[in-house]
Amino acid sequence: MNDRTADAVLSEAVQSENLGCVVAMAARSQEVVYSGAYGQMNTDCRAGLDSIFRIASMTKPITSVAVMQLVEEGLIGLDEPAYQYLPKLKDVKVIDGISSDPPQLQLKEQEQPITVRQLLNHTAGFGYPFSDPLLAEAYKKGLIPEATDGDPPYASMPLNHQPGAAWSYGTSTSWLGWLVERVRSQSLDRVFSEYIFEPLGMCDTQFHVEDDKIDRLVRPRRRKDDGSLEWVEQTVDKPKFYIGGGGLYSTATDYIRFLTAFLRRGGYEGGSILSSDTVKLMSTSHTGDMQVGRWQSQSPDSCLDIDLYPGGHNGFGLGFFIHGAPVEGGRSSGSLFWAGIQNTFFWIDHTRDVCGVFMSQSFPLGDPRVLKAFAEFETAVYSHHV
Numbered sequence: 374m375n376d377r378t379a380d381a382v383l384s385e386a387v388q389s390e391n392l393g394c395v396v397a398m399a400a401r402s403q404e405v406v407y408s409g410a411y412g413q414m415n416t417d418c419r420a421g422l423d424s425i426f427r428i429a430s431m432t433k434p435i436t437s438v439a440v441m442q443l444v445e446e447g448l449i450g451l452d453e454p455a456y457q458y459l460p461k462l463k464d465v466k467v468i469d470g471i472s473s474d475p476p477q478l479q480l481k482e483q484e485q486p487i488t489v490r491q492l493l494n495h496t497a498g499f500g501y502p503f504s505d506p507l508l509a510e511a512y513k514k515g516l517i518p519e520a521t522d523g524d525p526p527y528a529s530m531p532l533n534h535q536p537g538a539a540w541s542y543g544t545s546t547s548w549l550g551w552l553v554e555r556v557r558s559q560s561l562d563r564v565f566s567e568y569i570f571e572p573l574g575m576c577d578t579q580f581h582v583e584d585d586k587i588d589r590l591v592r593p594r595r596r597k598d599d600g601s602l603e604w605v606e607q608t609v610d611k612p613k614f615y616i617g618g619g620g621l622y623s624t625a626t627d628y629i630r631f632l633t634a635f636l637r638r639g640g641y642e643g644g645s646i647l648s649s650d651t652v653k654l655m656s657t658s659h660t661g662d663m664q665v666g667r668w669q670s671q672s673p674d675s676c677l678d679i680d681l682y683p684g685g686h687n688g689f690g691l692g693f694f695i696h697g698a699p700v701e702g703g704r705s706s707g708s709l710f711w712a713g714i715q716n717t718f719f720w721i722d723h724t725r726d727v728c729g730v731f732m733s734q735s736f737p738l739g740d741p742r743v744l745k746a747f748a749e750f751e752t753a754v755y756s757h758h759v
Contacts, residue, residue: 379407379753386746387412392733393594393602394420395746396625399729399754400633406727406758408625415592416604422626425582425589426732429619429713433546435631436617437493437692439553439564441651444489448556451493451691454486459552461528462487467498468507468531476514480531487536489552492545493691494659498532499543502671505533509671525551525614540663540689550617561615573634573641575627580620581611590622593715594735595674596742602735619713625732628719632728635709635721656709656723658688658695665689670737676714677739693721702752714738718747727759 379397386392394412398405414420443449449458456463465487466480491497502508508530511517520529527544534541550561557564562580570578582590587609594602612620634640639647647655665688666681681687685698685706693709704710705724712718716735721728731747 376756377749377753378757379750380409382746382749382753383409383411386742386749390600390602391742391746393735394424394591395731395733396420396422396424396426397729397731397750398422398625398629399727399758400629400636401726401759402633402637405629407729407754410625414589418588420591421589423577423589423624424591424732425577425586425622425624426591426717426734427593427713427715428621428623428628428717428732429715430546431623431628431711431713431717431719432617432619432621434635434692434711435565435569435621436546436550436553436561437655438569438646439561439617440489440493440549441647441655441691442568443553443556445648445651449489449552451490452488455489455492455497455548455552456486458489458556459548461524461551462548466531467535468511468533471507471510471514471516476516478511478516478531481535483532484535485537489549490659490691491536492549492552494540494689495542495545496537496540496660496663496689497545497548498534498536498538498541499527499530499545499548500533500541501543503676504542504668504670506669506671508533525616527616527618540660540665542668544618546692547616547618550615553617554615561617569631569646570627572644572646573627573630575623575630578621578623578627578631580615580622582609582622589624591732591734596735596737596740600742605736625730628730628732629728632719632721632730636723636726636728638723655691655693656695656707656721657690658697659690660688662686663688666694670739673737675737677737679739681710700748700751703748703755704751712738716740716743716747720751725755725759727754729754 638649
């Protein structure tokens, strides 16, 4: 057994400036088994369990649940062309290179239509400029056009490969958020509130932090070359678009409610957000032999090179990274995992009946000091609370 408790791990990480602040929780199906908050959330206040974090891509599993609720209701099909529900997807081209003199995008037509399943498991072909070299070059040279008025900014981005050809992490879930809005005829914030947040009692998860909560918002930091952390300025403007791939703010207290519902196979006291069969389907890899979880950063200020848990045959389900091998001292094979670009993390381990959330707020994603603290927190949870 690891003798270090979660409290010891987190407090030492803050004292050594591996973390600026952290709020972390762990739960089993029927109860929260750990909660702790350490460090300064801004220059004046210490972090607490109600501190509000930008969770970035930890929005994606919530959007994926909203999509699967539509599937359960028979409103959309996983393997139908997604353009049936969001016509804009039919016209997206595939980038095939950049010509020179003058620089110009070389584009191809889709060889087959994008499906909802491919959007959920990140095989549709969408990427991010921070992790895809060709998209990064295209943006640097000003070759990606502005989105049409009324469309979200990602709508003008081409695919970086043919649908179904490979796993590539990108804006797929943002498109899914737009699809949900079209099918529900509601804005994504209202869909989330009605179908997920209100049922689960997630009262502090939203796309915009209102004035009465702004004093609980965590200010981010950045790792300097000398290893210390410096504060980063941030703005909190009301969004023009609700981005299903990364727009939410939340607290550890709220997010553990979401994770616990998933740990309970969709159930919560008084009802369910999904059926157990749907949770099982989402928790199964849908990427076959594809390489999952690795990319080379094109923007080291925000994200380092990443290879998520190499060595096991990892996969991607319908909204979650799926572990192909157990983590030493921690989660089981088949566990679910994802993260946000400001170093927020979670996992769900159905085999051992435990889930955990780890909220820090710093750049870049993949900072080795933050990853070390997260790994040690997980080990402490399994040693003392499972």
